[in-house]
Amino acid sequence: MPENKFKILLATDLSQDCRNAYTHAVNLASTCNGQITLLHVIDPNPISMLLEKRINSVLGEGTYHDIMQTWENDARSVLIGKRKEIDIIREALSKFRAALSKFTPVHDASHSNAPLPDDKICVKKGDVVEEIIAVAKEEQSGQIILAAHSKASDEAFVSRTIQGVLHLARVPVTVVPPVKI
Numbered sequence: 001m002p003e004n005k006f007k008i009l010l011a012t013d014l015s016q017d018c019r020n021a022y023t024h025a026v027n028l029a030s031t032c033n034g035q036i037t038l039l040h041v042i043d044p045n046p047i048s049m050l051l052e053k054r055i056n057s058v059l060g061e062g063t064y065h066d067i068m069q070t071w072e073n074d075a076r077s078v079l080i081g082k083r084k085e086i087d088i089i090r091e092a093l094s095k096f097r098a099a100l101s102k103f104t105p106v107h108d109a110s111h112s113n114a115p116l117p118d119d120k121i122c123v124k125k126g127d128v129v130e131e132i133i134a135v136a137k138e139e140q141s142g143q144i145i146l147a148a149h150s151k152a153s154d155e156a157f158v159s160r161t162i163q164g165v166l167h168l169a170r171v172p173v174t175v176v177p178p179v180k181i
Contacts, residue, residue: 006032006034006142007141007142008025008029008034008035008141008142008145009036009132009139009143010022010038011039011041011132011145011146011165012038012039012093012096013040014040014092014096015149016178017147017178018096018147019178019179020147020176020178021145021147022096024176028145036120037119037120038093038096038119038120038121038122039122039123040124041123041124041125041126041128041131041132042124044126094121097119120139129168132146132161133165133168133169136169136170136171137170141171142171142172143173145174146174147175148176148178149178150178150180158175
């Protein structure tokens with residue numbers, strides 16, 4: 001009979017601020033015989049709705065759509081060299097994991113020689129909060145780990161994404177602060 005593993009969902013935007021969150025996830029997984037699912041969500045609507053309405057009113061909807069489509073195609077061509085966006089992000093997540101695994105200390109001495117948990121890599125496209133919640137449910141995650149960002153304003157304790165996940169999650173959510181340099 002297969003061993004049940006505690007499932008941890010780590011949502012990452014692949015920024016430097018996520019390093020501390022990954023270390024936390026690895027330590028938790030090592031301590032409780034867990035498995036980490038690394039999730040990256042591609043937000044198809046990075047522009048705010050208000051700004052979109054303003055641009056539409058000035059340029060017209062067709063022009064706005066054409067500009068956004070051209071921008072997306074150009075960005076893909078330049079940044080990913082015609083490869084599928086999801087494949088690139090999966091590769092980036094794999095490299096992110098590999099790079100961090102080399103330097104991730106396991107804080108529990110009884111697990112210091114234990115192998116790092118196998119990660120599952122998941123890339124979704126859609127609303128970030130909705131996708132995090134959906135993947136947590138699909139994967140039957142017992143914990144969601146998110147990284148706070150060092151560039152967040154001093155007035156905001158947590159981002160809107162973190163607030164949304166905290167509001168909708170049905171499992172514990174851990175928000176890990178970035179490493180201050």
